[in-house]
Each structure stands twice: as structure tokens, then as C-alpha cells.
Amino acid sequence: MVDKGIRIEGLKKRYGSGDTAVDALKGIDMQVAPGEVVGLVGPSGSGKSTLLKCLGAVIEPTAGRMILGDELIYDDGWKVTDLRALRRDRIGFVFQAPYLIPFLDVTDNVALLLMLAGRPNGEARSRAMELLEALDVGHRAKAMPSQLSGGEQQRVSIARGLVNRPPVILADEPTAPLDSERALAVIRILNDMARKYDTAIIVVTHDEKIIPTFKRIYHIRDGVTYEEAGEGRSFD
Ligand SMILES: Nc1ncnc2c1ncn2[C@@H]1O[C@H](COP(=O)(O)OP(=O)(O)OP(=O)(O)O)[C@@H](O)[C@H]1O
Ligand SMILES: [Mg+2]
Structure with a gap:
């Protein structure tokens, strides 16, 4: 059992009610240790x-438990009072669509969260720049x-x-639009982040290029998960 990272027990999510209700999650069990990158495929x-949105406190589950770090955040109801602070400080999202802010340049799009958290602008921008360079997009910092x-x-x-080095990163198809080399570069960065900052990372993916890199994979089908050992192939 991990006492940090992420733990999910019997998580259920029903959308709607009555005849049109959809049981999207029917009892999910999952755990991700700090420093670990797991794949979620289905x-x-x-x-x-739906699972990532529940974990990220974007939508409310219907039942079950979620533990982040050593804190019970959901137990048949939210156990944290400030969900906005939870999302801002403890969870990093990487979405399928980029959702960048159109009137901020690339650097400030990345630095914004740190600035909002009260970091000096110079420090926020230099940390942003470091990541942009690692992701091979530093030359577009002012675009x-x-x-x-x-x-x-x-x-x-x-x-x-x-950028804000959250203990948990939830990534929904982060490599879908990328070519093979860049997709693997992204996975390498996620692995480096996980190791360096003890981050627990869940990567939702269909991407055959990156699936062999996971050491552990959760398969989800009809709202239930099955765990499987992955190849954990080296990608250097
Ligand atoms: N807001 C919603 N209201 C009602 N049903 C929903 C809602 N969002 C998702 N669903 C339903 O819940 C189920 C799970 O959807 P979800 O988006 O989690 O799937 P997914 O695994 O992410 O699929 P994809 O690979 O296509 O992104 C689907 O049957 C979907 O139609
Ligand atoms: Mg989806």
C-alpha cells in the first residue's frame, strides 16, 4: 500500500438520473505511487x-474514496473545503486540447499559475523557460x-x-498530436518529473508509440479497471 501518491477505492460516477442515467464508473480501484507514471488505456x-475529472476535482463522483498524498479528499462526498485550491496547488492537468490563453505569450501561459500562486514574475518566467526548452519549444517563448x-x-x-510541480499530474492523451520522437520526449519529461519531484502521474492514452514505456498499465472497460504489468521499455 502506498501512503502517498494517489489511491482510489470503489469510485463510481453516474451522469444524470432516471432513464437517461449513465454509469460511467462502476467501482474503480487504482493506486499510483509517488515517482510513478502509469498508463490508463481503454x-x-x-x-x-470521467476518472481523470473526478480525480482532478473537476466533477463530483457519486460514491467511493479518493486519497491524495495522505489526505482523504473524497469519501462519498468531498472532504476538502477548498476545491479550487486543491486543483490549483496539488494537481497538474494536461488536456487533450491545449486551451492556451490567446492573449498571453507562450512564456506567460506557462508562468501564469506560478504568478497566481504569488511567485515573483522573474522566477516564474525562468522556470517556465526551463520547461519550454526541455520540451523543445523554447524558441517559441515569445510567440x-x-x-x-x-x-x-x-x-x-x-x-x-x-510548472507548479504538483504532486499529481493527470494527462489526457498528451501525445496524440505529436510525432514519434516528440511523443517519446514528452514521456521522458513526465518520467523525469515523476522521479525528480516524487510526482504521481496518470497518462490516458491510445498512443501505441508510448504504451510500451509504462511499467504498469490500468485497462478500463465498461467503468471497471484491470491492472497489467507493462513492458517498461527504455525510451532513451
Ligand atoms: N457530461 C456527461 N453527461 C452524460 N454522460 C456523459 C458525460 N460525459 C461523459 N458521459 C458518458 O460517460 C461515458 C464515459 O465517458 P468518458 O468521456 O469518460 O469516456 P472516455 O473513456 O474518456 O472516451 P474517449 O476515449 O472517447 O475520450 C460515456 O458513455 C459518455 O457518453
Ligand atoms: Mg476522453
Whole structure:
């Protein structure tokens, strides 16, 4: 049993009610240790995004338990009072779509969270720059989001998800628009982050390029998960 990282027990999520209710999650059990990167794979509509949204406190589960670090955050109801602070300080999101802020340049898109958390602008920007360079998009630091390619936008959004070094990172198809080399670079960065900052990372993916890199994979089907050992292939 891990006493840090993420633990999910019997998590359920029902959308709607009555005849139109959809039981998207039917009792999910999962745990991710600090420093670990796990894959979450499953067919379309199997509940992957729903699970990440519950974990990220974007939507409310219907039942079950979620533990972040050593804190019970959900137990048949939220156990934390400030969900916005939970999302801002303890969870990094990397979405399928980049959702960059159109009127801020690339650096400030990444640095914004740190600035909002009260870090000096110079420090926030230099940390942003470090990640942008690691993601091979440092040369676009002064560009506006609309001037970037889809893959560049995605890498900027990944930098933004990592910048405040949250203990948990939830990534929904982070490599889908990227070519093989860049997809593996992203996975390498996520692994480095996990090791360096003891981050627990869940990567939802269909991407055959990156699936062999996971040491552990959760398969989700019809709202239930099955754990499997992955290849854990080296990608250097
Ligand atoms: N807001 C919603 N209201 C009602 N049903 C929803 C809602 N969001 C998702 N669902 C349903 O819940 C189930 C799980 O959806 P979810 O988005 O979690 O799937 P997914 O595994 O992320 O799929 P994909 O690979 O296509 O992104 C699906 O049947 C979906 O139609
Ligand atoms: Mg999805």
C-alpha cells in the first residue's frame, strides 16, 4: 500500500438520473505511487476522462474514496473545503486540447499559475523557460498561441501542467498530436518529473508509440479497471 501518491477505492460516477442515467464508473480501484507514471488505456466511452475529472476535482463522483498524498479528499462526498485550491496547488492537468490563453505569450501561459500562486514574475518566467526548452519549444517563448502549430501548442500546455510541480499530474492523451520522437520526449519529461519531484502521474492514452514505456498499465472497460504489468521499455 502506498501512503502517498494517489489511491482510489470503489469510485463510481453516474451522469444524470432516471432513464437517461449513465454509469460511467462502476467501482474503480487504482493506486499510483509517488515517482510513478502509469498508463490508463481503454476504448472510447470507457470512462477515462470521467476518472481523470473526478480525480482532478473537476466533477463530483457519486460514491467511493479518493486519497491524495495522505489526505482523504473524497469519501462519498468531498472532504476538502477548498476545491479550487486543491486543483490549483496539488494537481497538474494536461488536456487533450491545449486551451492556451490567446492573449498571453507562450512564456506567460506557462508562468501564469506560478504568478497566481504569488511567485515573483522573474522566477516564474525562468522556470517556465526551463520547461519550454526541455520540451523543445523554447524558441517559441515569445510567440502567441495562435502562431504555433498544433504540436507546439500541445507542448506548451504540457509545460503549463508541470510548472507548479504538483504532486499529481493527470494527462489526457498528451501525445496524440505529436510525432514519434516528440511523443517519446514528452514521456521522458513526465518520467523525469515523476522521479525528480516524487510526482504521481496518470497518462490516458491510445498512443501505441508510448504504451510500451509504462511499467504498469490500468485497462478500463465498461467503468471497471484491470491492472497489467507493462513492458517498461527504455525510451532513451
Ligand atoms: N457530461 C456527461 N453527461 C452524460 N454522460 C456523459 C458525460 N460525459 C461523459 N458521459 C458518458 O460517460 C461515458 C464515459 O465517458 P468518458 O468521456 O469518460 O469516456 P472516455 O473513456 O474518456 O472516451 P474517449 O476515449 O472517447 O475520450 C460515456 O458513455 C459518455 O457518453
Ligand atoms: Mg476522453
